[in-house]
Amino acid sequence: MNQLPPPTRVGRPQTAPTNEYDDGPFTFRPATKDGFTATVAIQGPSGSGKTWTGLCVASGLAEGQRFAVIDTERGAAALYVNDLDIAFDTLPMHRYDPRDLQKALAAAAQAGYPVVMVDSLSHFWKGTDGTLDQVDKAKSKYGGNKFAGWKDGTPLQNDMIEALMSYPGHVVVTMRSYTDWVLENGQPVNKGMRAEQRRGIEFEFGVAAxxxxxxxxxxxxxxxxxxxxxxxxxxxxxxxxxxPYLDWLRDGAKETDPSIWVDAATAPEATADSLLALYREVEASSALAAPLLHPDTGKPISLGDLIKERGTALKAATS
Structure with missing residues (x-):
């Protein structure tokens, strides 16, 4: 009868060290409206007036200041500059990689625009190099399986929306829409208008119309x-x-200035402990994904990643 070999003792697998930034405490705080900004989505077919209306909303939110327009519509917004008598700057886009929108948002945040308008967000879904293009390109990594290509496309889309929702100012977007027909019992049924973007995108915004x-x-x-x-x-x-949107947001709330967080993150006197505390403060305000440009490299980075990068480096330098 064969005997089993004697047992061999092996060491317990080493677990990765706990990341103090990502594994923070679950802390409940009193609910407030402090620091909330307007996020508005306007969808419609061509000729419905969504660019015109979006510009008017952005101008109202800017309250007399210049605002930024990220333009994918071949300069459509600029055509109205004299008709509306409002002041804004434009950034024409011709490729619509979701990462490029993150870069544009970071540049707008760096410039201090109080409002950014994206006209339109649909291009970053189905335009050249948009999310659907990224999925189609990625399928070759998975044997031509387009469904598997969403392993690459979904994070790009999610990161783009997170950066948009975390912009340190007000956000207005327009989206093209189309009639959504579905088959029910073999018959086409009109389900109304649907935005040319990820299904359910309207629920990301504070107000959608x-x-x-x-x-x-x-x-x-x-x-x-x-x-x-x-x-x-x-x-x-x-x-x-x-x-009315601003009046509601400001009722019983105090406004916050995200530039204070950026200054604290880059301050020469910052310590590892102060940056960890700052990270928790920014986290509590749901602003970790706020887009900005790295002060050293000039490349896009989120506010949370900037704080984490510097805090981790300072801690390593003193250990």
Missing amino acids: EMDKSNRLRFIKSRCPAFRGLVLDQPVGARDIAK
Whole structure:
């Protein structure tokens, strides 16, 4: 009868050291509206007035300051600069890699624009080098399996949306839309208009509305009670949308200045402990993904990653 070999003792596998930034405590804090900014999405077919309305909303949110427009619509926004008598700067985009939108947002944040408008966000989904293109390119890594290509495409899309929602100022986006037909019992059924973006994208925004070719705007989602179920004919964006939204956000809240966090993260006197505390403060304000440009390399980086990078380096230097 064969005997089993004697047991061999092996050491327990070494676990990776705990990352103090990523494994912080779960701490509940009093709920406040401090630091919240407006995020507005306007979708509609060509000719519905979404660019015009978006510019009016952005201008109202900017309250007289210049704002930034990330333009994928061949200069459509700039055509209205004299008609609307508002001040904004544009950045024309011709490739729509989601990472390029992150870079553009970081540049806008670095320049201190209080509002950024993306006209339109649809291109970063289905335009040249957009998310769908990235998925199609990635499928070759997985034997031509396009479904597997989403392993690459989904993180790019998610990181882009996170950077957009974390912009240190107000955000307005437009999106193209189309009629969504589905088959039910073998018959085509009209399910209404759908944005040319990831399904459910409207739920990322504080306020989302759709426009038709009669310039009629209908709110389809709103955290602001003033807009729920509201329909506006030929809305005046600054008066009808921006002002009531700002009034609601500011009711009982104090505004925060994200540049204070950036200054603290790059301060010469910062320590590993102070940067860890700063990270927790930024984390509590849901601003870790705020896009900015690295002070040394000039490349896009999130505020959270900048704090973590410097804090980790300082701790290693003193250990």
